[in-house]
Amino acid sequence: MNNDAQQHLNQITRKGRIYYLDISNRDLAGNADLSEFTTLQSFNVANNHFENLDFLNSLPNKDKLQSLNLFGNQIQEIDFAKLFTDFPNLKRINISKNPASAKNLNNLTSEQFSKIIEGIKTKQIQLNCWKGTVLMDLLVHAKELVGRGNTNQQTQAHMSYLQEIVSQPQKTEIRKSAPNNSQNNTRSPNTSIYLLVGGLILFSLAVLWIGYWLGKRKKVAANSMAE
Incomplete structure (x- = not known):
């Protein structure tokens, strides 16, 4: 009013x-x-x-x-x-x-x-x-x-x-x-974080697999020498 x-x-x-x-x-x-x-x-x-x-x-x-x-x-x-x-x-x-x-x-x-x-x-x-x-x-x-x-x-x-x-x-x-x-042509900050975390997970899995593979080879080699 x-x-x-x-x-x-x-x-x-x-x-x-x-x-x-x-x-x-x-x-x-x-x-x-x-x-x-x-x-x-x-x-x-x-x-x-x-x-x-x-x-x-x-x-x-x-x-x-x-x-x-x-x-x-x-x-x-x-x-x-x-x-x-x-x-x-x-x-x-x-x-x-x-x-x-x-x-x-x-x-x-x-x-x-x-x-x-x-x-x-x-x-x-x-x-x-x-x-x-x-x-x-x-x-x-x-x-x-x-x-x-x-x-x-x-x-x-x-x-x-x-x-x-x-x-x-x-x-x-x-x-x-x-x-x-x-902005539509660039990645958002959240997307970059997800990619970084995913990459770290893959890297960790790769390290574990390599360690497992090397350990298995050593075990096979040790068994062969024992025989």
């Missing part, structure tokens, strides 16, 4: 003195009024059930916010153009593990698009391929820019980089499957 985000925020005192607000891991959902958090610089809302970013609209002094952790929510859409316009000093964003898509990418300035790519490279902006389509949406946007004649070196580099990271899960899967194939 989800908890009401506003009820939780109402319990917080001295909101105007808070620079770092952590409301993570509380099963929170719904809208939230952040109008009293006048000095907020870092906001951690990870592992809740927020479906959109509307709660950020009520935050005053938006130029102060530098870090936003949205990991593990249910965010459906990300408008990077609006996000970077409303929060010009936002440096760190984590939207991993959200079923999000990127919208209004055509509203991005070239500087904002480069900021996203550079943020992904430096891990200041954290995304993932396996849940949501943000990375693929960015790649499609880069291809559309090239298709419209924007063939400068920077755009080409952005497209190549996005193509590389979008394909990484498939490469990882191939790397994971390779050891399994090699």
Whole structure:
């Protein structure tokens, strides 16, 4: 059962003195009024059930916010153009593990698009391929820019980089499957032990048989001399 985000925020005192607000891991959902958090610089809302970013609209002094952790929510859409316009000093964003898509990418300035790519490279902006389509949406946007004649070196580099990271899960899967194939072609440790023990048993039996045979020959030779 989800908890009401506003009820939780109402319990917080001295909101105007808070620079770092952590409301993570509380099963929170719904809208939230952040109008009293006048000095907020870092906001951690990870592992809740927020479906959109509307709660950020009520935050005053938006130029102060530098870090936003949205990991593990249910965010459906990300408008990077609006996000970077409303929060010009936002440096760190984590939207991993959200079923999000990127919208209004055509509203991005070239500087904002480069900021996203550079943020992904430096891990200041954290995304993932396996849940949501943000990375693929960015790649499609880069291809559309090239298709419209924007063939400068920077755009080409952005497209190549996005193509590389979008394909990484498939490469990882191939790397994971390779050891399994090699394991099928090698003997397991248990098999090696069984072979070693079996060899020792055969060797012991051979030694006993040789000893028995030599002893029998000596006995036959002794009987012959006695006769």
